[in-house]
Amino acid sequence: MRTFLLVTVLSVSFLAIAGICLGTMYFVGKSSEEELLDRTEQQAANLADQVALHRFRIQSPENTLDATINESAFLAGGRILVIDQNYRIQKDTFSFQQDAYIISEDVMSVMSGEVEKVSRIRNSYAKVILPIMDEENTILGVIVSTASTKTAEQTFQSMLRSTTRLGLIIVPIVTLAAILVSWLAVRGLRDMNRRITHISEGNLEEKLPVKGFRETRYLARNYNAVIAKLADIDTTRQEFVSDVSHELKTPITSMKVLAESLLQNENADTAAYREFMTDIVDEIDRETKIINDLLALVKTDKQNAVMNFSMVNINELIDVIMRRVVPIAKTRNIELTYESYREVNAEVDEVKLSLVISNLVENAVKYNVDNGWVRITLNADHSFFYIKVADSGVGIPEDAKDKVFERFYRVGKDRSRDTGGTGLGLAIARASINAHGGTIKLYSESGKGTTFTVRLPLFQDHSDEPDTDSDRKKRDGN
Ligand code: ADP
Numbered sequence: 001m002r003t004f005l006l007v008t009v010l011s012v013s014f015l016a017i018a019g020i021c022l023g024t025m026y027f028v029g030k031s032s033e034e035e036l037l038d039r040t041e042q043q044a045a046n047l048a049d050q051v052a053l054h055r056f057r058i059q060s061p062e063n064t065l066d067a068t069i070n071e072s073a074f075l076a077g078g079r080i081l082v083i084d085q086n087y088r089i090q091k092d093t094f095s096f097q098q099d100a101y102i103i104s105e106d107v108m109s110v111m112s113g114e115v116e117k118v119s120r121i122r123n124s125y126a127k128v129i130l131p132i133m134d135e136e137n138t139i140l141g142v143i144v145s146t147a148s149t150k151t152a153e154q155t156f157q158s159m160l161r162s163t164t165r166l167g168l169i170i171v172p173i174v175t176l177a178a179i180l181v182s183w184l185a186v187r188g189l190r191d192m193n194r195r196i197t198h199i200s201e202g203n204l205e206e207k208l209p210v211k212g213f214r215e216t217r218y219l220a221r222n223y224n225a226v227i228a229k230l231a232d233i234d235t236t237r238q239e240f241v242s243d244v245s246h247e248l249k250t251p252i253t254s255m256k257v258l259a260e261s262l263l264q265n266e267n268a269d270t271a272a273y274r275e276f277m278t279d280i281v282d283e284i285d286r287e288t289k290i291i292n293d294l295l296a297l298v299k300t301d302k303q304n305a306v307m308n309f310s311m312v313n314i315n316e317l318i319d320v321i322m323r324r325v326v327p328i329a330k331t332r333n334i335e336l337t338y339e340s341y342r343e344v345n346a347e348v349d350e351v352k353l354s355l356v357i358s359n360l361v362e363n364a365v366k367y368n369v370d371n372g373w374v375r376i377t378l379n380a381d382h383s384f385f386y387i388k389v390a391d392s393g394v395g396i397p398e399d400a401k402d403k404v405f406e407r408f409y410r411v412g413k414d415r416s417r418d419t420g421g422t423g424l425g426l427a428i429a430r431a432s433i434n435a436h437g438g439t440i441k442l443y444s445e446s447g448k449g450t451t452f453t454v455r456l457p458l459f460q461d462h463s464d465e466p467d468t469d470s471d472r473k474k475r476d477g478n
Contacts, residue, residue: 001189005182013174021163028159033126036149037119040128043072044080044145048132051082052140058082058091069093077148078125082132083107084141110142124149188212192220204231243408247290247422251283258283286422293424297407300352300428305435307349309460314344314378314385317354322376325361333371336361341379346458352432353456357387359425360452364391366421367450383458384438390451396444404442405430437461 050065051058058065073080073093082091083102092098106118110129118129125146132141192208199206204227208220258276262268268276299305322338329336364374372392379386396404396411403409408423433440438456 002182002186005185006178009178009181010175013178014171017167017170017174021167025156025159025163028156032156033121033149036126036147037121037128040076040078040126040145040147041117041119041130043076044128044130044143047072047080047082047145048130048143051143052132052134056082056084056090056141066091073145076145077150078146079144080146081144082141083111083144085111085139087111090141107142107144111139113139121149124153185213188216192216192223196223199227204234240407244294247408248287251287251290254283255280290422290424293422293428296355297424297428297431300431300435305431307435307460308351309347309349311345312348312350312353314346314348314353314387315340317350318357318376318378318387321354321358321361325358325365328362329365329374332365332368334365334368335373336365336376337373338376339378341377344378344380344385344458346380346385346456347460348436348456349432353436356429356432356454357389359429360387360389360454363425364389364393364450364452367391368393372449380458384455385458387454387456388451389454390449392449395446395448395450396442397446401442401444405440 047069050068054060054063054065057063058069069080069082069091070093080091080093081089081097081102084090087101087103087107089097089100089102092100106127106129109115110118110131113131117131118127120127126149128145128147130143130145131139132143133139188211195206195208199208207224207227210217210220210224212220258280262273262276265272318338318340322336326336361374361376368374368391374392375388375390377386377388377390379388400409400411404411405426407427409427410421410423430440433454433456436456437460438454441453441455442450443453444450
């Protein structure tokens with residue numbers, strides 16, 4: 001990137017400098033040529049007027065015309081010819097062709113009035129041919145004036161020298177500036193790269209400094225956010241592993257204690273064996289339940305969730321769950337009621353949603369008092385449906401309300417363990433509801449009861465899913 005910047009800045013700067021110099025030289029060269037032609041033309045016009053005034057009496061002692069012409073030619077570093085109507089050279093500042101006749105195309109065309117004048121630069125000479133006219137504009141002859149472009153060339157050459165000198169000063173300055181600019185531009189990135197390498201070696205607590213150019217600051221801020229998230233995931237993962245190990249260890253420890261006490265008791269009879277074995281089987285069941293719940297949680301976790309959405313009649317889904325839980329509720333004389341305000345059909349993952357509702361209803365029975373009640377209600381508006389599970393149970397203490405959705409959290413661990421809880425049910429429920437794009441809220445008063453309210457969308461948003469073949473065909477209309 002640095003080389004790219006350096007090459008780009010240098011190329012652009014040099015092209016710009018070269019463009020400016022060449023342009024200036026071209027215009028200066030052109031304007032000095034034009035100026036020379038103008039000057040020569042003016043001088044020739046002036047001389048033509050004087051020749052006309054003196055009626056070609058150039059060498060006459062009455063006037064200084066001859067000297068003026070000679071001086072003009074000398075100053076211009078050129079030659080002046082005065083030609084009369086008969087094409088005879090009346091004056092040649094070089095004297096070569098004095099009194100000779102001249103037949104030249106340019107002279108003839110000006111003499112005949114075919115062209116007003118000839119004015120051009122050729123072979124380092126500016127050449128101007130003008131007619132000599134009297135007051136009635138009758139052409140009496142022509143004047144041919146040539147002037148050397150040497151002075152213009154000299155100006156141009158000196159200009160070239162100045163430009164080269166200026167270039168020799170500017171080029172190193174521009175080069176240094178380009179090196180400085182490219183170095184400054186990549187300095188932040190280079191520094192960032194060094195720190196990222198350090199962070200990637202496992203130093204997740206380190207942050208990138210938010211400084212430098214705006215783009216580098218954005219990059220650093222976003223990178224820090226990603227790293228913070230990574231560190232968060234890392235902590236959560238470590239906590240999860242430690243929670244899981246602890247939870248899985250508890251039944252194993254119990255089994256070990258049970259088995260060891262059997263081994264130590266040499267006189268244990270069959271009845272004792274049966275009793276201990278029943279306890280061991282219970283612990284195995286618990287271990288299996290924890291593992292199953294863990295698997296369910298991993299599957300429902302938003303990132304891993306594979307959702308099988310389909311249109312499901314929610315009223316029927318709740319009916320099925322009700323029928324399954326009613327016998328359990330009856331054993332403790334808990335009244336289970338279900339009220340539906342309308343028929344609800346929604347796009348959900350049937351298995352996962354069924355697990356959520358089962359968990360909430362089972363909890364409402366589990367953490368209830370004998371002779372209590374559980375009320376389930378279902379309602380919907382134009383975009384969401386709402387399931388409410390209210391109970392008359394033991395309630396959830398204020399400080400535990402946020403925690404009940406955390407993995408393995410149980411209010412009064414022993415109480416929950418007696419009811420066969422793993423502390424994973426509500427974590428699974430929340431993950432499942434989130435994967436549906438819904439929310440879960442809880443209202444509870446310790447000793448009075450608890451209400452869980454679930455809000456879920458009636459339809460899923462498929463806009464971010466990739467097109468299937470059939471979608472594409474439908475859209476294209478074939
Ligand atoms: P568990 O398997 O222990 O039931 P959950 O995640 O389903 O795990 O629930 C977490 C904890 O929240 C439970 O241990 C229990 O203490 C409390 N809880 C859940 N539902 C209710 C309820 N309806 N009434 C009172 N306490 C509840």
